[in-house]
Amino acid sequence: MSILSILMKSDKDEPSSAPRSDCGLCVPEQETVIWRGAFWRLIDASTATSPGFLRLIVNRHVTELSWLAKPEREQLFSLLQVIDESIRQELKPTKINIASLGNQMPHMHWHIIPRWHDDPYFPQSIWSAAQRDTVSAEQDARHQAAQRLFAKLPKLCAKAVY
Amino acid sequence: MSILSILMKSDKDEPSSAPRSDCGLCVPEQETVIWRGAFWRLIDASTATSPGFLRLIVNRHVTELSWLAKPEREQLFSLLQVIDESIRQELKPTKINIASLGNQMPHMHWHIIPRWHDDPYFPQSIWSAAQRDTVSAEQDARHQAAQRLFAKLPKLCAKAVY
Secondary structure (H helix, E strand, O other): OOHHHHHHOOOOOOOOOOOOOOOOOOOOOOOOEEEEOOOEEEEEOOEOOEOOOEEEEEOOOOOOHHHOOHHHHHHHHHHHHHHHHHHHHHHOOOEEEEEEOOOOOOOOEEEEEEEOOOOOOOOOOOOOOOOOOOOOOOHHHHHHHHHHHHHHHHHHHHHHHO | OOHHHHHHOOOOOOOOOOOOOOOOOOOOOOOOEEEEOOOEEEEEOOEOOEOOOEEEEEOOOOOOHHHOOHHHHHHHHHHHHHHHHHHHHHHOOOEEEEEEOOOOOOOOEEEEEEEOOOOOOOOOOOOOOOOOOOOOOOHHHHHHHHHHHHHHHHHHHHHHHO
């Protein structure tokens, strides 16, 4: 390793963040993008049984929190804050779950998941075995509230990062 | 609600953060505290099959990210960053998982979980069904590295918040 490369990199183990043709988040097949910023994009990850499920994805191929550049990290935290607050106010869920796992897709993404006492997995994680197969009577109302939330988020996210 | 209380609170729905006698994180029965700061404490959450598992717990009874006071939030993000970096450098795991769920214990805590390709749940979440019951040949070495990590963390956490 040259002196120059040592001077330029504080951590010699830092992996490349070049786009990878084999990464489903570098080359997404299908995404419903709610908002796209310089460093992060927010997608609609909702399903029939998960109203308001959101996913925040870093644009570069970065795998771990501590590999993010400082501006990426600062924007991540601002975005998590405003998204959490908006979900809380618009959807009034029982709990909000926030998680960055990436074991199967090691390109950093954060799941932001409104949870309700009567959702299929509560009180377990959404990656656990289902607890019930009943559909909440509030399901449609939650999806409608989620659409209102999604419509507000582009402006809120832009404000959070600028 | 009085004018004064409206002036003092920006969000009238804000729940009380007084210690709750029925909360297992307000009144912990047993915790191995690695570091304790003004707002957060870091505990050893490792098990025989999860070397280096850490949990960051807010000292007040706060349930959601967006209910944290700004200094609590800033310290959370600084701590997650330094803990993630230390785990990466000391344990060299396959992946680091970070999650705040709290469905069963709605007092904010963050799981910070080093994951290895041959751990019991990989590539699923640790809340999913086990994938294997074999023990990695590296298990003891990982636990030893985790002890070295735990010994370094108090100084690193203190530096991150002051």
